[in-house]
Amino acid sequence: xxxxxxxxxxxxxxxxxxxxxxxxxxxxxxxxxxxxxxxxxxxxxxxxxxxxxxxxxxxxxxxxxxxxxxxxxxxxxxxxxxxxxxxxxxxxxxxxxxxxxxxxxxxxxxxxxx
Amino acid sequence: xxxxxxxxxxxxxxxxxxxxxxxxxxxxxxxxxxxxxxxxxxxxxxxxxxxxxxxxxxxxxxxxxxxxxxxxxxxxxxxxxxxxxxxxxxxxxxxxxxxxxxxxxxxxxxxxxxxxx
Numbered sequence: 001x002x003x004x005x006x007x008x009x010x011x012x013x014x015x016x017x018x019x020x021x022x023x024x025x026x027x028x029x030x031x032x033x034x035x036x037x038x039x040x041x042x043x044x045x046x047x048x049x050x051x052x053x054x055x056x057x058x059x060x061x062x063x064x065x066x067x068x069x070x071x072x073x074x075x076x077x078x079x080x081x082x083x084x085x086x087x088x089x090x091x092x093x094x095x096x097x098x099x100x101x102x103x104x105x106x107x108x109x110x111x112x113x114x
Numbered sequence: 115x116x117x118x119x120x121x122x123x124x125x126x127x128x129x130x131x132x133x134x135x136x137x138x139x140x141x142x143x144x145x146x147x148x149x150x151x152x153x154x155x156x157x158x159x160x161x162x163x164x165x166x167x168x169x170x171x172x173x174x175x176x177x178x179x180x181x182x183x184x185x186x187x188x189x190x191x192x193x194x195x196x197x198x199x200x201x202x203x204x205x206x207x208x209x210x211x212x213x214x215x216x217x218x219x220x221x222x223x224x225x226x227x228x229x230x231x
Binding site: 004006031033040041042043045048050055056091093095097099100102103104105106107108110 | 146148150155156157158159160163165202204208210217218219221222223224226
């Protein structure tokens with residue numbers, strides 16, 4: 001596609017429910033990132049993939065968070081047993097990889113846990 | 115610790131006036147520098163970046179930014195502001211660390227730009 005596509009755009013989950021957020025990066029982009037953004041704040045790094053390899057997951061806040069990119073293209077961020085503090089916008093981004101390449105963001109998935 | 119500072123939480127400018135959104139950084143080496151804009155309920159949109167070469171970089175929507183190595187700054191500018199420029203602006207820096215970590219971006223906290231008619 002022309003840009004990074006994320007779904008769903010909006011998700012309301014009951015506390016304790018599992019959610020899955022999907023990201024379809026720009027075709028050919030090697031690098032894929034997940035960020036978490038609170039309202040009015042900057043993005044906080046969650047995890048990074050190079051092709052199908054998850055090279056950095058240091059930003060995942062707990063073991064309830066899991067991300068995968070099995071074929072090196074589409075990625076899914078899964079949150080198990082959601083808590084209210086998980087409410088945020090989850091941004092996916094992709095780039096060609098390598099130094100200085102621009103990272104392009106999707107529109108985000110807005111998660112509200114009630 | 116490496117960091118990016120956007121010293122102003124909010125900048126107010128009258129339409130038609132020039133605008134500046136400030137960004138300074140504290141990282142080792144010669145970083146790559148980026149500006150992104152975020153409109154309400156939208157994702158981050160890339161505006162411009164500095165990699166090397168001319169210190170004045172031109173980007174989307176008439177924005178430009180000036181890299182100043184001695185002052186470690188990368189201020190975003192526009193000669194004549196539009197109401198539609200009102201948004202949240204983020205500065206980000208790629209500190210070019212070890213090869214296995216050079217994908218990392220360090221983000222500023224963001225500056226809310228309000229353009230008044």
